[in-house]
Amino acid sequence: MPIAWTAEQIIALAPDPSSAKAGSALANRSKWLALGCSARALWGACQGSGKNPYQTQIDLSEPAFQCSCPSRKFPCKHGLGLFLLFVAQEAAFTKQEPPTWVGEWLVKRDARAEQRVKKEESEERNVDPNAHxxxxxxxxxxxxxxxxxxxxxxxxxxxxxxxxxxxxxxxxWEAQAARLVDAQAAGLARMLRQMAGLAASGEGWQHRLLERLSRLQLLLEGYQRLDSLPFETQADIRQLIGWNPVQEELLAQDGVRDTWLVLGQRVYEEEKLRAQRSWLYGCESRRSALLLQFAFGRDNFDITVLAGLGLEAELVFFPSAYPLRALLKQRGEINKAFDAEFSAASVLEIYEARAAALARNPWLELLPVTLSAVTPLRVNEQWLVQDAKGKSLRLSKQFDKGWELLALSGGRALQLFGEWNGEQLFPLSVWVEGKFFRLS
Amino acid sequence: MTNLWQDLVTNALLGTERKAFALAQTGGALGELLNRLEGADQALLLLQGAAIVALHQQAGRVPIDVEIPALSFCEADEVPACSERAAQHLALMLSGEYRDALVEWLKALAEAGKRVNAMLLPSLLNYAAANKIFRPLILPVIGRRGVWLALQNPEWSFVTSATLAAEIWQTGNAEDRLGALKQLRQDNPALALEWLSASWPQEAPPDRARFIEALQINVSMADEEFLENALDDKRKEVRRAAAEMLARLPPSRLCQRMLERASRLIEHKSGLRSRFDITLPEACDKAMARDGIDAASPFSQANDKLGQRGWWLAQILGAVPLEVWRKRWKISTAEMLKLSDKNEWQSALMLAWFNAAQRFRDEAMAEALLKIIVGKETPLFSPLPLVGLLPLPRREQVIGDLLKALGNKEQGKGAVMALIGYAIHQWSAGFTRLVLEHARQRIKADDRGWFYALRTWSYFMSPTLALEEVMKWKPQLEEYETKYAGEHIEAPLRFRCEMLEELRRGT
Incomplete structure (x- = not known):
């Protein structure tokens, strides 16, 4: 499996900056004993502060980590260090069959994956339809x-x-949001909480607040006449109010098999959880998809996807008039750092795309967009990108890598991927002379 | 923004209680849709109308056209970027980890003929903007891209200021102008002097002294006329600074005057009972004051071994190059110190030689003085400026000799440790071995100060060798020390080994 893993991608897996630092320090050959690798896995023993060396292993097919150290961070610094070392000095790893402790872990992982599928099937059978x-x-x-x-x-x-x-x-705001949580309408509660800060958001707050309120009104109106709406719109409304589709039911459906490129990722805080948006693009299907994951504190996200890589996988989309959110049903091989051609747009085209998307789902907030050739610029302390036709787009004020973006461009146009909310773009990755760089 | 939306917002702001709401009439598909709204409740009607108008606006939005001055683009760099792993090392150091190795990394990168990759340029430029001493170090490694980028951000103007020095000199603030003057003084000392002479009458008195101090870069007899005039300046700091510069120029008129004065004060008697005969100055007259002699001694009275007149003597003798005496008296540096040591005015003489050694960068005197004062219980002056006068390989030699002479004595230990940590930043293998062996024996004798000093020195020692050595000690350390050594001595050494290896790779 000849994948060009990069140190940058691995650092991005670290649960916090101190783990990244500690991991980098451990990416040192002299720290490790019995380094080995097979087509699927890496392993090694690291002498830590304990009596016995820690046994660290990585299943490259995801990648997934396992270590015998007591750290509660995931992946721990040993896992990161081992992976970084592999990237830097593959020759230090002896190619061989996995030793027993690694082999057993891999077998267990496979068995667990099978079980999960079976469990989902059996649970489905066990549901008492009446109680449900x-x-x-x-x-x-x-x-x-x-x-x-x-x-x-x-x-x-x-x-x-x-x-x-x-x-x-x-x-x-919070009191009303809490009442909605009690009413089991978590989605509505979330919308209210987002509005709570708007009144104090400075100039133009009244426009932003009325826009949000009216969008909420539209949702309530939609719910009142739910039966008269197309199935997909019903699904959008139900999800926004707080009915999450049953994952097992979704996963039982046939999905879209494709080579999915992970174009960009963003991690953010939401209601005391760490949330991660991973934006995917199907090479054959030419569709965009969003994998949304949540984790408590420093826990790792359930599935590991790395920006800048392609992934053979089957995705099942949530029902929607403008389907984006999806679940990973099955994953296969990770293949190549991507250089595949895929559709990218001009600034004007992404405005048109957004209008078309709103016509199908008026509550849509973020649209993933790839701009084919834009130049970053700084005007009046604000970052913009401009395309060849002179059309510009403001970058989000929260985006703090403007100078890095400019440095990468060298004043020339680059291909850029980001999240577009109709007003501002938040860049997540760029391609410079065909090379991928993550900005988040 | 349409009036329709503005009306909605205004009405919503006031509330429908206070301002009755009615949907404004409008044409087209939008009007048609709005007309279909039928709410008995005004508040509800407003929200419904707002939903439609807001979406209508959102969907109809078009990109902004901003007049933007064309941006120049950057020519491709011929120098290759450093490897991704090397970039990772840099990112780690910029984030605060192993930061003391940054100077070494930047130098090694320049030596390897590589540059920092684009992604890390902003962090590096920010770092150098905040930490001036790094500026000369980053210039060779930021490549064309870095120079281009720095042009886009006024906070990074230091990168390009070399070419803009003249402009800054004309228009900048005092701090920047001083920087510009120093820069030009490096490349073209005569032109820098011309600048300063031209603007001298207009310069604010507080800045004058600092500008004169900048002339120490490449100071020469070409500056003498200007400096001699500055001796008549109204302000004392300016006169003092000018005198200090002139005292560094042996052929200057000031030095000649000083030599005349000094010759009247000290006499060498040769022969079996060779000695110095000293005549203390009677007073500090106007002419002496003009030449920068300070009448009042900086030493507190209680602690003053010189006395006021001894202080004058030290200043006068200190302004004469040591070579003058050695030639005139035909004696060696060692002999001079021996005679000084047994003289009644020993302190004044030592201070004079110390000042002269620094002023005229006299290596022989610096080395000889170092050997005398290290080990003195209360030395009159610090050994640190002296060691800086020696060329690098010689420094290691001299400090190594001092270390050997120190043995297991306590007196002078502090001074030697200070010299070790201060003088040299990239130790040779031999010096590393010597210091480590000494440290090992000290630690064995339970002198923990040497153990903790290794934390700082781990950034100076020859890393591969030091790492090997320190690993050998590990079994003899206490448990908490093992942990300390792992984190603060081993880790930086490992990091340095690795970053240097990475930069050497592929060159």
Whole structure:
């Protein structure tokens, strides 16, 4: 499996900067004993502060890590160090059959993957259809009540005026959001929490707040006449309110098999969780997909995908009028750092794409976009990118790698991938002379 | 932004209680859609209308056209970028880990004929902007891309200021102008003097002294006329700075005057009972003050072994090159020190030779003085400036000799340790071995100071050799020391081995 792993990709797997540092320091041949590798795995023993050396192993097919050290970070510094060392000095690893301790772990991993599939199948069979239906009805009633209350709250808000709302404390929003959580409408609660900070967001806040409120109103209207809407739009509305599709049901469906390129990733905090968006692009299907994962604290995300690599996989999309979010049903080989051709757009084209997407899903917030040839520029302390036709796009104020972007470009056009919210672009990766760089 | 939306926002801001809401009429598909809204409730109607108008606006948005001045682009670099792994090392150091190895890495990168890759240029430029001593070190390794990038950010103007020195001299603030003057003084001392002479009458008195100090870079007899005039400046700091510069020029009129004065004060008697005969100056007259002689001694009275007149003597003798005396009296440096040591005015003489050694970069005197003062209980002056006068290989030799002479004595230990940590930044294998062997024996005798000093020295020692050596000690260390050694001695050594190996690879 000749993949050009890069140190940069591996560093990106570190759960925090101190692990990255410690891992880099361990990427040193003299720290390791019995280094070995097979087509699928890497292993080695690292002398730490304990009595016996730690046994560290990596399943390259994901990659997945395992180490006998007591660290609760994942991957631990030994895992990162071993991987970094492999990238730097592959020759230090003896090519051989995995020793027993590695072999057993790999077998266990395979068995677990099989079990997961079986379990999902068996659970499906075990569901008591009546009890299931009953629970669903109960929830629907609760949500219904929550929505009636929210509608009244919204009306009062506009009746009394947004200026009055601006003087209210955060608790004003939070209390209503909490009631929605109780009503099992977590999606609506999330939308309210996002609005809570808008009143204090500076110039133009009233525009931003009314826009959000009206979008929420549109959602409530949509829910009231749910049955009259197309199935996909129903699905969008139900997901936004807080009904997550049952993963097992989704995974039972046939997905889209393709070589999926991981174009970019962004990790952010959401309600005390660490969330990760990975944006994928199918080489054959020419579709974009979003893998969304959550983790507590320093836990690692369930599945490891690395920006800059291609992945043979089957994805199942959530039902939507503009399907983006997907689940990974099955993954195969990781192949090549990608240089595949894929469609990229001009600035004007991504505006058109967004209008078309909104026509299908008016609540859509982020659109993944690849701009084919744009030049980064700094105007009045603000970063922009401009295409050959002179059309420009503002970069997000939260984007803090503007100078790095400019340094990579050298004043020339580059291909850029990012998240586009209709106003600002948040760049996640770029290609310079065919070489991929992650910016996040 | 349309009026339609603006009306909605204004109304929402006030609230429908205070301002009655009615949908404005508009044409087209949008108007048609809005007309279909029928809410009895005004607040609800406003929200519904806003939903439609907001989406209509969003979908109809077009990209901005901004007039942007064309950006120059950067020519390709012929110098190859460093490897990804080397870049990783740099990123680690810039993040604060093993930062003390950064100077060594930058030098090794320049030696290997490589440059920093584009992605890390902003962090490196920021670092050098905040830490001036790194500026000359990064210039050889940022490549064309780095210079181009620095042009785009005023905070990085130091990169290109070399060519802009003249402009900065005309328009910059005092700090930048001083930098520009020093820069030009390196490349073209005569032109720098011309600049300074031209603007001298307009210069603010507080800046004058600092500008004169900048002339020490490549100071020569060409500066004498200007400096001699500055001796009549109104301000004391300016006169003092000018005198100090002139004292570094043996053929200068000031040095001649000093020699005349000195010749009246010291006499060498040769023969069996060879000695110095000293006549202390009677007073510090105006002419002496003009030549920079300080009337008041900086030493506190309680601690003053010189006395006021001894202080004057030390200043006058210190302004004469040592070579003058050696030739005139036909004696060696060692002989001079021997005679000084048994003289009644020993302190004044030593201080004079110390000052002269620094001023005229007299290696022989610096070395001889070092050997005398290291080991003295309360030395009159610090040994550190002296060691800086020796060329690098000689420094190792001299400090090595001092270390050997130190043996297991306590007196002078502090001074030798200070010299080891101060004088040399890339130790030879021999010196590394010598220091480590000494440290090993000291640690064995339970002198832990040497163990903790290795933390700083781990950035100076020859890394491969030092690592081997330190690993051998490990079994003899206490448990907490093993941990300390692992983190603060071994780790930096390993890191340095690895980063240097990476830079050497493929060159």
């Amino acid at each position: 239906l009953k629970r669903a009805e109960q929830r629907a009633r609760k949500v219904e009540q929550g929505i009636v209350e929210l509608q009244q709250w919204l009306r009062d808000l506009v009746r009394q005026g947004l200026a009055a709302a601006q003087t209210k404390p955060y608790q004003f």
